[in-house]
Amino acid sequence: MSLVANQGLRRLSVAALARRVGLVPSGIYRHFRSKEEILTAVLDRIQERLLANVQAAREEHDDPLDCLRDVLMRHVRFIREGRAIPRLIFSDDVHAGRPDRRQRVLAVLRRYTDELDALVRVGQRQGRIRKELDVQTVVMAFLGMVVPAGILWHLTEGGFDVTRHAQRAWKMFCAAVAEPQESITP
Amino acid sequence: MSLVANQGLRRLSVAALARRVGLVPSGIYRHFRSKEEILTAVLDRIQERLLANVQAAREEHDDPLDCLRDVLMRHVRFIREGRAIPRLIFSDDVHAGRPDRRQRVLAVLRRYTDELDALVRVGQRQGRIRKELDVQTVVMAFLGMVVPAGILWHLTEGGFDVTRHAQRAWKMFCAAVAEPQESITP
DNA sequence: CCCGCTTGTGAATGTATAATCACAATAGAG
DNA sequence: CTCTATTGTGATTATACATTCACAAGCGGG
Numbered sequence: 001m002s003l004v005a006n007q008g009l010r011r012l013s014v015a016a017l018a019r020r021v022g023l024v025p026s027g028i029y030r031h032f033r034s035k036e037e038i039l040t041a042v043l044d045r046i047q048e049r050l051l052a053n054v055q056a057a058r059e060e061h062d063d064p065l066d067c068l069r070d071v072l073m074r075h076v077r078f079i080r081e082g083r084a085i086p087r088l089i090f091s092d093d094v095h096a097g098r099p100d101r102r103q104r105v106l107a108v109l110r111r112y113t114d115e116l117d118a119l120v121r122v123g124q125r126q127g128r129i130r131k132e133l134d135v136q137t138v139v140m141a142f143l144g145m146v147v148p149a150g151i152l153w154h155l156t157e158g159g160f161d162v163t164r165h166a167q168r169a170w171k172m173f174c175a176a177v178a179e180p181q182e183s184i185t186p
Numbered sequence: 187m188s189l190v191a192n193q194g195l196r197r198l199s200v201a202a203l204a205r206r207v208g209l210v211p212s213g214i215y216r217h218f219r220s221k222e223e224i225l226t227a228v229l230d231r232i233q234e235r236l237l238a239n240v241q242a243a244r245e246e247h248d249d250p251l252d253c254l255r256d257v258l259m260r261h262v263r264f265i266r267e268g269r270a271i272p273r274l275i276f277s278d279d280v281h282a283g284r285p286d287r288r289q290r291v292l293a294v295l296r297r298y299t300d301e302l303d304a305l306v307r308v309g310q311r312q313g314r315i316r317k318e319l320d321v322q323t324v325v326m327a328f329l330g331m332v333v334p335a336g337i338l339w340h341l342t343e344g345g346f347d348v349t350r351h352a353q354r355a356w357k358m359f360c361a362a363v364a365e366p367q368e369s370i371t372p
Numbered sequence: 373c374c375c376g377c378t379t380g381t382g383a384a385t386g387t388a389t390a391a392t393c394a395c396a397a398t399a400g401a402g
Numbered sequence: 403c404t405c406t407a408t409t410g411t412g413a414t415t416a417t418a419c420a421t422t423c424a425c426a427a428g429c430g431g432g
Contacts, residue, residue, distance in 0.1 A: 013388090013389070013390090014389075014390060014391085015388090015389070015390090023409095023410070023411095024410070024411055024412075025389085025390085025391095026391080026392080026393090026410080026411070026412080026413095027409075027410050027411070029390095029391070029392080030408080030409055030410070031409090034390080034391080035389095035390065035391090086276055087276060089276075089337075090272055090273060090275075090276035090277060090337075091276060091277055102341055102343075105341060106341045106342065109338070109341065133358065134354050136351075137351065137354040137355055137358060138358070140334055140335060140338075140351060140355065141330065141331075141355060141358055143330075143334040144327065144329075144330025144331055144333070144334055144355075145327075145330055147330070147333050147334045147337065148326055148329040148330050148333045148334075149326060151275075151276075151333065152295070152326075155288055155291060155292045155295065156292065157288075165322075165323065165326060168320050168323040169323055169326065169327060169330075172319065172323060172324070172327055172362040172363065173362070175361065175362040176358045176359070176361040176362035177358065199418090199419070199420090200419075200420060200421085201418090201419070201420090209379095209380075209381095210380070210381055210382075211419090211420085211421090212380085212381070212382080212383095212421080212422080212423090213379075213380050213381070215420095215421070215422080216378080216379055216380070217379090220420080220421080221419095221420065221421090
């Protein structure tokens with residue numbers, strides 16, 4: 001039952017969540033033991049989604065760069081549906097006291113970057129991505145295309161065109177990391 | 187008196203702030219009318235600091251690229267002292283309801299990017315930065331070097347080496363945006 | 373030396389919200 | 403059709419926090 005209307009990703013507060021699923025606040029506790037549990041469930045869903053993005057992109061593209069680009073675009077789409085991943089990632093609940101929460105967030109992030117990491121490595125092995133680049137840095141640069149854009153998108157309440165930005169940023173990204181190809185098909 | 191110990195940037199809550207400045211919670215209200223006012227004051231200080239960074243970098247470097255690099259490094263230093271800009275930027279208080287708060291955050295961000303924007307333009311005019319690149323995208327890429335890194339730094343409680351990352355990211359950034367120089371000094 | 377202003381204190385109030393509980397509705401198995 | 407387990411409800415409690423207020427301490431100027 002963790003799938004109750006994650007549509008849009010709830011803002012904090014049990015009452016708000018309850019309203020969104022057409023329930024009275026106390027009803028929530030029939031499905032989750034505590035707010036903590038809700039939070040972890042949401043984090044799980046975020047992780048699922050991110051990994052599913054990578055998976056899907058992998059299935060559709062052989063070329064690692066194409067694949068990365070697809071992941072980027074999927075991530076952008078994800079940002080645009082779910083209102084508030086950042087809200088969740090930073091907000092009170094997450095960092096309020098206990099480190100286990102932060103730990104969990106970090107774990108999700110790491111899980112995602114590990115996938116990206118793998119993609120980049122493949123790209124390097126296939127000569128599509130410059131071998132002299134530090135993999136971690138490339139992955140961070142990838143996040144750099146999406147995170148600030150997401151924040152801006154959400155600060156402007158959708159006014160910032162994340163999609164267009166992603167397209168432009170991708171070109172710059174390629175300029176920085178793609179290995180110049182000498183021959184079209186050797 | 188807005189300067190009372192912004193050292194490290196307070197976590198949310200009047201009580202916490204009071205404790206940090208050696209006061210009893212109610213004492214805070216001798217200096218600020220409300221929590222709102224505290225928030226705005228902090229935002230003001232963040233903005234000041236960011237602009238001061240740009241200013242200082244500008245005074246020390248003629249070359250726009252060197253200047254940008256300096257801004258990057260200063261921003262990194264800023265991240266490392268102040269514990270929680272992100273915490274502030276996203277957290278509850280900011281987005282809780284009223285849009286004026288979000289508006290204010292956005293304004294601070296814009297003010298900063300405007301400065302960066304200007305730097306990039308100068309760089310383009312002087313032939314140091316590729317003219318065909320969209321200025322906005324370059325600025326966002328700049329933020330991309332610092333924002334996710336800051337987040338990671340703060341998720342790992344300082345475990346992530348932001349400085350080293352910034353140095354590596356800068357190289358990639360240059361590879362993407364710097365105009366290849368034909369002659370050392372024409 | 374005393375008066376008034378600024379700065380600090382402790383107790384008290386109000387509100388938002390997480391969490392609990394006793395009870396009602398409902399549904400599916402027997 | 404009835405019984406029991408699941409799911410929903412309203413009232414209630416507990417807690418954390420912002421904010422207020424009446425009062426005390428210190429300090430400068432007349």
